[in-house]
Amino acid sequence: MMIRADRTAKEGRIRVCILAPSLRLLGGQSRQAAYLLETLFHEPALKMSFIPHDPILPGVLRRLQGVKYVRTIVTTAMYLALLAVRLPRVDVVHAFSASYYSYLLSVLPAILFARVYHKQVVLNYRSGEAEDHLKRWRLTAAPTMRLATAIVVPSDYLADVFARFGLVAHPLANILDLSLFRFRQRTPLRPVFLCTRLLEPLYNVGCVLRAFAAIQKRYPEASLTIAGDGSMRSELEQLSLDLGLQRTEFIGKVPYEAMPRLYDAADVYLNGNTIDNAPASIIESFASGLPVVSTDAGGIPYILTHEETGLMVKCDDHEAMAASAMRLLENGALASRLARNARAWVEGAFSQVAVRQQWLSLYERLSGEQRTRNHPVDGERTCEGIAEEGAR
Numbered sequence: 001m002m003i004r005a006d007r008t009a010k011e012g013r014i015r016v017c018i019l020a021p022s023l024r025l026l027g028g029q030s031r032q033a034a035y036l037l038e039t040l041f042h043e044p045a046l047k048m049s050f051i052p053h054d055p056i057l058p059g060v061l062r063r064l065q066g067v068k069y070v071r072t073i074v075t076t077a078m079y080l081a082l083l084a085v086r087l088p089r090v091d092v093v094h095a096f097s098a099s100y101y102s103y104l105l106s107v108l109p110a111i112l113f114a115r116v117y118h119k120q121v122v123l124n125y126r127s128g129e130a131e132d133h134l135k136r137w138r139l140t141a142a143p144t145m146r147l148a149t150a151i152v153v154p155s156d157y158l159a160d161v162f163a164r165f166g167l168v169a170h171p172l173a174n175i176l177d178l179s180l181f182r183f184r185q186r187t188p189l190r191p192v193f194l195c196t197r198l199l200e201p202l203y204n205v206g207c208v209l210r211a212f213a214a215i216q217k218r219y220p221e222a223s224l225t226i227a228g229d230g231s232m233r234s235e236l237e238q239l240s241l242d243l244g245l246q247r248t249e250f251i252g253k254v255p256y257e258a259m260p261r262l263y264d265a266a267d268v269y270l271n272g273n274t275i276d277n278a279p280a281s282i283i284e285s286f287a288s289g290l291p292v293v294s295t296d297a298g299g300i301p302y303i304l305t306h307e308e309t310g311l312m313v314k315c316d317d318h319e320a321m322a323a324s325a326m327r328l329l330e331n332g333a334l335a336s337r338l339a340r341n342a343r344a345w346v347e348g349a350f351s352q353v354a355v356r357q358q359w360l361s362l363y364e365r366l367s368g369e370q371r372t373r374n375h376p377v378d379g380e381r382t383c384e385g386i387a388e389e390g391a392r
Contacts, residue, residue, distance in 0.1 A: 013047040014367040020096035022052035029096045035175040053106040083113045091367045093121040099133035120366040123148035128277035128298040134165045155278040157299025176350040181287035186267045191222035194266035196281045199230030207272030207318045213243040214322035223247035227254045263288035273297040286342035291335045293324045309342040
């Protein structure tokens, strides 16, 4: 459903405020928030604004954010103050959400403020830990999520998870700017490997390192780049030494604008997650023509089809990961076919025009019902309406 210019002119632009981590916290949420803001900023029917989950305090108060524990208190207080002051001036609150304490501290307050101010709120939940979150946090998760006007998730996998808890969530794909990623056929395929995950337990980069140890026994010239940072960096660097790995480099956090060059320089992408939703790194590898070997964690089987767009192994099975990676090196035809199929899938599933239009339709629907009813609509009806529009 297109936003009609006459209606927009008469009623004014729809004021949408996105709440998400800032780009200082480089991750999937912050990247998608930046993509969405950039994509929608010049839409004449919208007036976009942004509140970071992690605002920077002004002046000398900023020093408090360098003090452990204190920074959580002062940053949260600043965030709540911004919600109180700015949310009354918007029509739709679009809250990006992870799980557990991130949901509790950053998203739940936004939902409650939105209800107090009679605003429409989109809960844009994006964590692969959704099932555990909903199961363990029974008092603060599902009951409060029902207060949102609509729940939107980036994958069919998460929609299925929410359905098991009686919550209706509409899958709406991430935005991907394909122009940033140069598709390159790797012929012949070199043993040049890449992993771009945060160095945290759930990303299981240790599995990738163990797989690479097996690969390097057969291909001594093989190299591995680990792009990302996190609490396990020292432990993983020590594991690399213990395994006797050569040509293995931990390059730390990489600015997003430099990521396409990193994908382009590699020939095989390795992903060892034990928990995940629909990792952007796999989708970006697909866009770049980079063959992928991944575990089957969480929602990965929803975006990677084994033997068609990539190769998939069981979680924490580094031997199977190594065998699959070497299979690609030894079968160039297979690697090329997987890369072509993956790029074609990305082009169909992540069309920037289509995704932008779905968000416009959602904002327009919520804003229109807000004006006519002056209270939040039922989340299930909203999501069904979006699905009906997509089927037309």
